[in-house]
Amino acid sequence: MDxxxxxxxxxxxxxxxxxxxxxxxxxxxxLVIVQICLVLVLTRVLAYLxxxxxxxxxxxxxxxxxxxxxxxxxxxxDYLQTIFPKKSLPxxxxxxxxxxxxxxxLVGLELDLTSLRRTGKKALSIAVAGIxxxxxLGICVSFILRATVSKGVNPGPFIVFMGVAxxxxxxxxxxxxxxxxxxxxxxxxxxAMSAAAVNDVAAWxxxxxxxxxxxxxxxxxxxxxxxxxxSAFIFLCSFAIPPIFKWMSQRCPEGExxxxxxxxxxxxxxxxxxxxxxxxGIHALFGAFVVGVxxxxxxxxxxxxxxxxxxxVSGLFLPLYFVSSGLxxxxxxxxxxxxxxxxxxxxCAACLGxxxxxxxxxxxxxxxxxxxxxxxxxxNTKGLVELIVLNIGKDRGVLNDQTFAILVLMAxxxxxxxxxxxxxxxxxxxxxxxxxxxxxxVYRKGFSTGQFRMFFTFHGIRNLPTMINLxxxxxxxxxxxxxxxxxxxLMELTxxxxxxxxxxxxxxxxxxxWKKNPNAGSDQIVVAFEAFKHLSKVSIRPxxxxxxxxxxxxxxxxxxxxxxxxxxxxxxxxxxxxxxxLETTRAEYRHVNRKVLEHAPCSVSILxxxxxxxxxxxxxxxxDSLVTVLFFGGHDDHEALAYGARMAEHPGxxxxxxxLLLDQNVANSDSVSVEINEPPTDDDVIAxxxxxxLKSNTNKYVERTVKNASEAIEVIRDHxxxxxxxxxxxxxxxxxxxxxxRSECPEMGPIGNLLISxxxxxxxxxxxxxxxHTQLSVHSLASLKEDGTSTDQGEYESN
Numbered sequence: 001m002d003x004x005x006x007x008x009x010x011x012x013x014x015x016x017x018x019x020x021x022x023x024x025x026x027x028x029x030x031l032v033i034v035q036i037c038l039v040l041v042l043t044r045v046l047a048y049l050x051x052x053x054x055x056x057x058x059x060x061x062x063x064x065x066x067x068x069x070x071x072x073x074x075x076x077x078d079y080l081q082t083i084f085p086k087k088s089l090p091x092x093x094x095x096x097x098x099x100x101x102x103x104x105x106l107v108g109l110e111l112d113l114t115s116l117r118r119t120g121k122k123a124l125s126i127a128v129a130g131i132x133x134x135x136x137l138g139i140c141v142s143f144i145l146r147a148t149v150s151k152g153v154n155p156g157p158f159i160v161f162m163g164v165a166x167x168x169x170x171x172x173x174x175x176x177x178x179x180x181x182x183x184x185x186x187x188x189x190x191x192a193m194s195a196a197a198v199n200d201v202a203a204w205x206x207x208x209x210x211x212x213x214x215x216x217x218x219x220x221x222x223x224x225x226x227x228x229x230x231s232a233f234i235f236l237c238s239f240a241i242p243p244i245f246k247w248m249s250q251r252c253p254e255g256e257x258x259x260x261x262x263x264x265x266x267x268x269x270x271x272x273x274x275x276x277x278x279x280x281g282i283h284a285l286f287g288a289f290v291v292g293v294x295x296x297x298x299x300x301x302x303x304x305x306x307x308x309x310x311x312x313v314s315g316l317f318l319p320l321y322f323v324s325s326g327l328x329x330x331x332x333x334x335x336x337x338x339x340x341x342x343x344x345x346x347x348c349a350a351c352l353g354x355x356x357x358x359x360x361x362x363x364x365x366x367x368x369x370x371x372x373x374x375x376x377x378x379x380n381t382k383g384l385v386e387l388i389v390l391n392i393g394k395d396r397g398v399l400n401d402q403t404f405a406i407l408v409l410m411a412x413x414x415x416x417x418x419x420x421x422x423x424x425x426x427x428x429x430x431x432x433x434x435x436x437x438x439x440x441x442v443y444r445k446g447f448s449t450g451q452f453r454m455f456f457t458f459h460g461i462r463n464l465p466t467m468i469n470l471x472x473x474x475x476x477x478x479x480x481x482x483x484x485x486x487x488x489x490l491m492e493l494t495x496x497x498x499x500x501x502x503x504x505x506x507x508x509x510x511x512x513x514w515k516k517n518p519n520a521g522s523d524q525i526v527v528a529f530e531a532f533k534h535l536s537k538v539s540i541r542p543x544x545x546x547x548x549x550x551x552x553x554x555x556x557x558x559x560x561x562x563x564x565x566x567x568x569x570x571x572x573x574x575x576x577x578x579x580x581x582l583e584t585t586r587a588e589y590r591h592v593n594r595k596v597l598e599h600a601p602c603s604v605s606i607l608x609x610x611x612x613x614x615x616x617x618x619x620x621x622x623x624d625s626l627v628t629v630l631f632f633g634g635h636d637d638h639e640a641l642a643y644g645a646r647m648a649e650h651p652g653x654x655x656x657x658x659x660l661l662l663d664q665n666v667a668n669s670d671s672v673s674v675e676i677n678e679p680p681t682d683d684d685v686i687a688x689x690x691x692x693x694l695k696s697n698t699n700k701y702v703e704r705t706v707k708n709a710s711e712a713i714e715v716i717r718d719h720x721x722x723x724x725x726x727x728x729x730x731x732x733x734x735x736x737x738x739x740x741x742r743s744e745c746p747e748m749g750p751i752g753n754l755l756i757s758x759x760x761x762x763x764x765x766x767x768x769x770x771x772x773h774t775q776l777s778v779h780s781l782a783s784l785k786e787d788g789t790s791t792d793q794g795e796y797e798s799n
Contacts, residue, residue: 011087025082028091035083035092039064039319054180054419056173058383061319062412065326071405074327084327096324099317100388101288102309105270107172107385108292109302111197122365123194129361130195130379131167131202134353138166141349149339149402157214161393164206165407166350170383170415171200177381177419179493179546182554186428188371192378195358199379204289207389208282214396226281233276234290241269241294249301258304266295266305283392325391331409333402343406347413354380354414374426381418382411439566440602440772443642445680445688452646455565455602456487457556459589461528463571466609466765468532468540470569472623473612473647473724475538486563487529489544490552490592549588553595561601567643568600569767572608572748574756581758582608594747594784597729597770603639605769606748608756612724612765623652626722628764630751631659632736633682636728639771641689644726648699655699658719659686662735663707709739713754720755720762727751729770730780746783 014029015022024030046060067073074080084092142162146153174196175184183189212226248262273287295302334340355376362372390407393399399407439451454474456467467487475483529540545555560568573589574582597604612625629644631637641657648655680688686701693699702719706712712735719725729749736750743753752768754760770780 011091028088031083031085031088032091032095035088035323036316036320038083039068039323040315042067043319043322054423055416056176056180056383056419058170058173059412059416061322061384062325062387062408064319065322065324066329066331066408066412067326068323069326069329071326071329071331074330075332084323089324089327092320093324095317096320097284099313100321101274101284102267102270102313103318103321103384104285104388105288105292106306106310106313108289109295109297109306110172110175111200111293112297113293114297120194122367123191124198125361125365126191126358126375126379127195127198127202129357130169130354131199133357134167134350135163135206137349137353138163141166141346144345145342145403148342149406150400153398153400154214157210157393157396157398160206160210160213161389161398164203164210165386165389165393165410166346166353167199167206168203168382168386168389169196169199169354169379170381170385171196172385173383173415174378174381176493177378177422180548180551181419181422182547182551183374183422183426183428184546187367188374188378188426188428191362191367192375195375195379196381200385201293203385203389204286207392208286210389210398211282211392211396214393214398222281229280230277230282230286233273233280233287237273237290237294241291242296245295245301249296249299252299252301252304258301258308262301263305263308266291267309285388322387325387325408328391328394328401329405329408330401331405333405334409335402339402339406343409346406346410350410350414351380370426374422377418377421377425380414382415386411439564441639441642442567442603442646443638443685443771450482451484451566452482453484453564453566454486455556455560455563455568456485457490457568457570458487459490459571459585462575463607463609464528466607466612467569468528469612469623470607470724470767471532471538471540473625473627473650473653474643475650483538484563485538485540486559486565487540487542488556488559489542490556491544491546492552493546493548549592552592553599556592556596557599557601565602567603567605567769568596570596570604570606572606572756574608576610580761580763582756590745590747597747598776598781598784600770600772603770603772605643605767606729606752608752608766608768610763610765623650624654625652625724626654626656627724627726628719628722629655629657629726630716630719631657631682631686632728632731632733632751634728634730634732634736635771635773636749636769637682637731638680638685638728640726640728640767640769641685643767643769645689645693648693653698655693656719656722657689657699657701658715659701659703660712660715660735661703661705662733663705706735709735712739713760716751716754717760720760720764722764725755725762725764725766727755727766727768729768730777730783749783 011026011028011031013027015024015027018024025034043057043061043064046064047057050060068084070080074084139159139162142150142159145162146155146158150158174192178184178189178192184193208230209227212223212230245266248265252258252262270288270291273291274284275287277287277290278284295305334343355373358376358379359369359372362375363369367375387408390399390404390411394404439453442452444450452474454471456471458464458467471483471485529542533539543559545552545559547555556568556570570593571589572582573585573587573593575585577583593606597606627644627647629641631641644655644657647653690701694701704715706715727749729747729752731749731751739754740750743750745753745756748756748768752766755762755766776784
């Protein structure tokens, strides 16, 4: 050894700045910041690019880590020594493992032991087959690898690591894929979730065994001591942790913030458990996972813990683990035909073991072949858990560089093919309607009052007061048997653990739309609905749909048809600011609204919420609202008028119907009239309305004849001093045709756009109504396809 050789000095935490001659990348903190930012940007860009392929985010993160390592960008030594120098790796690995520690805690929180205990024999058999056959094939493959690219490895740990690597099913990734494909509540989804949960627990037990065997202890009894101590740790935790955390959960009422002391105590427990399992010799991750599994999932405490931890861990620390793993993955180490043939062999063995084992046992359990094949493909999902197993094996010296790279690519390929292959082989049959579905519109001849099924959608508690006040106004005569209300809380499916907690609720209730247990603690939404039920005797059935924004409209339309809804009420994608102007809540909701308007099985309305009825629920006896219907003509206006007529039956609602007619003296005789001639005509509908509802002094009918669009706008302006305005989405007639100009939101129709434009200064809430038709008109469809972004800068023209 050269006596003059010196070890590089340890990195200091912070620099004194570039003006002092320091390079920030020579110091730990600035370098870690650059590393985090680099991986965040790369993985998010890759996730966006892979989104059309419906791939889970873990695919983008694994690929991003590999690209940053020696397989791609790391081939440039200057880049590698500048961004990921060897002296920075201990800091990087420490932060990555802290993130991983808390992520495994979240994974444990996602696993519901109660559901695990209820696992049926069928799912249990599938889980056992999904572990056993791949494990056996993994052992067989390990002998081939030891004879080729993994010569000289310790045979015991290597065999177990290969078996575990082949038999793992990534439960968190599987849950997100099932929710993305809307298979959660199918028989396939339920069995896959149950089997994957059993598989996950078994895999961690086997991994603990593999880690215990891979220790460098001098005596063979060391591995036995490690395994026994690990078992004793789990045994003690299973008695100590649940009662303590149940006590904490009971002291955290629903709707109130969780005490900081309890959160700190929990995080401290996670770290302490990690220290104990690391001291035992089975890796700190196991302690965190065990604590997460044993924490009771009922009540708000578990959800609050997830909310506190998930964004920081998943968004900031966990990406570093993918970099850490990617720096160890060198695809270039897979050299020669033999190595690439081994990669193909391992991928085939992994797929064959999972798919064949699952399919055979599923068929034995009388599962149809298409469902059995879908189950096999779903159980073949790998992910972060697989990466954790491989990294532990690499760190313990069980896997060399070439074997590690081969197994990382195997995990990537098997996870990547899951979604497209399941889509290709399995199409769940749509449940047929139980009986004939007749009342798809509010309008019925003669304005007769019949069964009215409202189907509300909402994204949070912001719009609850208006929603409840609109339901109150829609009660009509107060005969509760004529009004049925379903309210769907739309939740976006994300990579967050909180979304998976919602998935568990969906799974437990056997429906993609879960109902709160009345005996359990209720959230604010359910409390509001229960209070309204006691006051008005109208029952609101709250449900929740969890799906990606791109497919949220499918949940809405499918459930509306299942519930035989008369009208779906959507919320406008903008909300009012304090100055009265509208600002975008989320642009993605506009896409949802457009798709529902196009595919809805019944009438649809979009509510522009400006506080109808005030900021709280108004009791029936105190309702005093003025509702205006702007009537130009056409089917959508018929529907708006019918809904207004139903509201007018409420004693606290005053209805004003304003019909705008174009002066025939100035009508363009050369223009093509688009007025409807098939029954019922506009005159027929108005006559029916007058006969039915003008007997009451609280209802008024006004006819105004105008010469052009400017006069029509002035008439509309005169009648906007009310609480709610009802308009048809696509009115018909020459007058409306002259008002159909460029608009910011074409899906709202010409009058709807006028009422939300800042020029008119409308303070009333607006309900834009579309009547159901088996096929929308060409013009109506065109308005849903038109790109509103190109017209955002265009002002509404009135001449």
